[in-house]
Amino acid sequence: MRTLLQAVLSAMLLALCITATTQANERYIVKFKEGKESAVKAALDAQGAKLALDLPKHNAAAFSLPAQALTGLSHNPNVEYVEQDAKRYLMSQTVPYGIPLVQADQVSDSVTANIKVCIIDSGYDLAHEDLSGNRVEGANDSGTGNWFTDENHHGTHVAGTIAALSNDVGVVGINPHGNLNLYIVKVFNADGWGYSSGLIAALDVCEAAGAKVINMSLGGSIKSRTEDAAFAAAETAGILSIAAAGNDGNSRYSYPASYRSVVSVAAVDENKQHADFSQYNSQVELSGPGVGVLSSVPMGTALVAATSVANHDYLAIAMEGAPTGIASGVLIDCGSGEQQCDAAGKVCLLQRGNISFADKVLACEQGGGVAAIIYNNTAGQLNGTLGTTVTAIPAVGVTADDGAAMLLDVGNDATVAIGPGNYAYFDGTSMATPHVAGVAALVWSHFPLCTNKQIRAALQQTAEDLDTAGRDNYTGFGLVQAKAAADYLALNGCTAGGGNNTCKGKHCR
Structure with missing residues (x-):
């Protein structure tokens, strides 16, 4: 990342709460001493000040003040105090560009209580205004600290893309209504690295917790036979593992993303162009928004x-x-x-x-x-x-x-x-990965009888083709699409995804 x-x-x-450098004609609130309002207003008018808003109940008024008038007020015996007329803004909620780009806003997350996503990362700021209302549990590796804190900021950003709440502040995630089950496994401390053995142990914890989708915005260039076997076993057990393709901007393979049993995710920008840092190789399977992604970080950081x-x-x-x-x-x-x-x-x-x-x-x-x-x-x-x-x-x-x-x-x-x-823009395949994991969980929640392999195949089949026609090493099958995948499964049933489940349409839900 x-x-x-x-x-x-x-x-x-x-x-922001810091003192501004004084500029001419900025607005200030002037507090008058009792009975001195008229005298102060007359003096200010003579110096070119403009009355912006009278506050007679509070024995004060807001003025647009030139520099010389502001200087004069500091020596005026009829003035109790002067303070900047601070700006106030709407507490609004932003929809990051990646949410509509992957069609997450076109599929309801009302039934995601039947799905659990496990995020193996640096923790989760449980106190965050956009995350505290989620259904979330967790565990941590020894020495990393509590799973519900995040010293690295990375895990909280990933979690926000998957499940930031629709609550009129901050941002919204792919599953924004607090129905999705989250399980956090903290494997990284503030330094942001761990071992392959720790990742295998975290995978076991996710499986024991009942996770169906695993998000891993992490990786490394050295392959591990033990790790490869562990993810293959997890796939056999019905888990869909999704990992970042890597940020070196070359064709090197990154692991666990490049194991056959794991979905490798590349990054694209808001114009659906391959990000120059995103690794490209024969294992890249899907793409997600990964440039300038706005999401949650630990409060105040x-x-x-x-x-x-x-x-x-x-x-x-x-x-x-x-x-x-x-x-x-x-x-x-x-x-x-x-x-x-x-x-x-x-x-x-x-x-x-x-x-x-x-x-x-x-x-x-x-x-x-x-x-x-x-x-x-x-x-x-x-x-x-x-x-x-x-x-x-x-x-x-x-x-x-x-x-x-x-x-x-x-x-x-x-x-x-x-x-x-409390929110920040990050770049990286780390940011693209939760878009794919969030969509996988969202789509799977509507088709719980489908297998992990069938959901994976449906996401491949319905991805928006980018770059070279068909699958390519830069964007894989293309940009993951939630509604297209859901519509595809509703029409064709889970068997179209490569399995033997024969349910179709509403009967597959």
Whole structure:
């Protein structure tokens, strides 16, 4: 998994609680001393302040204040205090692009109580606002910590894609109504690695817990005969095992995904294009959304970013390693950032390319810049990291199109903010895998008499063909499709999936 935390605009702005750099004509609430309202209002009017909202019951009012008026208020004996008129945003719920892309929103999860999905990963934040209402149990390997905590963030993100709740906050998962049974086996600590023997033991725990589908957003390049045999036995026992194809961007096989008994999942982006990091080989079977996937992470651990230029809000992604904070200033074009920009008190706009993101941000900071916005030089959002470089200013990435729009507004006011949040965008076949596992559980719940092999075959048969016609090494049979698979089984019965079950239509449910 690429551990790049990105951000949800509204969630970040709601949670952020830090002091903003003062800009002209921002809104402030002024609290008057008893009986001094008229005097203060007259003084502010003379200084060019605009009354935005009167609050007579509270002996206060909101004003749009120029800088000189704000300075004067700090010395006005008739004022009790002045505070920023903080913005408030709707607590809204986002449907990640992957949910409709795999048709999960077209199939009801009302009967998923007959299915259990086992997630072998780094744990599950049981306190998360989008996960705490699920039917969930778990276990953990010795030394990894409690299964209901997640120091690595990975497992909670995976679980959110499968089963984030439809509860008016955050995101929704493939099975969003709390009916699906989850079982968590924590095999990774914060370091994010374990052994093949531990994975075999986790598989045994999943089977003992009654899991029908196993999600493994994990893998390694070395094959294990013992592991291979264990997954083959699990397949014989009726379990559908699903694993990530790998993120090395080459044709190397990754295990357990490349065992015959395991479904290997590749990643595609929101345009259904193969992700450049996704491994490709003869074992790739299905594809799922794996680029810029928005899902849950342990509460308060995400870096959430927001950017505004000339009063226009843009979706931004916090640079991994950037400090939290909020800063405002006039936007200045600093080109590619290869030379120090005279940016004293300003927000640097920088184009991706030639030098590292960290060097660009450092050049901005050394030139006196208060924040950095780096725009992409290719299509799509810019996921960036500062690596081990320590900077003192907030830095974010935006798309090439948004960067072009910002260039037209150079000289106008800009604001960059980074704060804590509960949701993040991750890249990786790790993110694609739960889309397939979630769909498998969703479809299987409607056809419980089908076998694991029949469900697997139905998913292959109905995947949306991508890339080269027919099965290919990059996307397998194609993008997994929930409704197409359900319709296929309803029409043809489980026997069409390769078994001897003769039920069809409603009789197969």
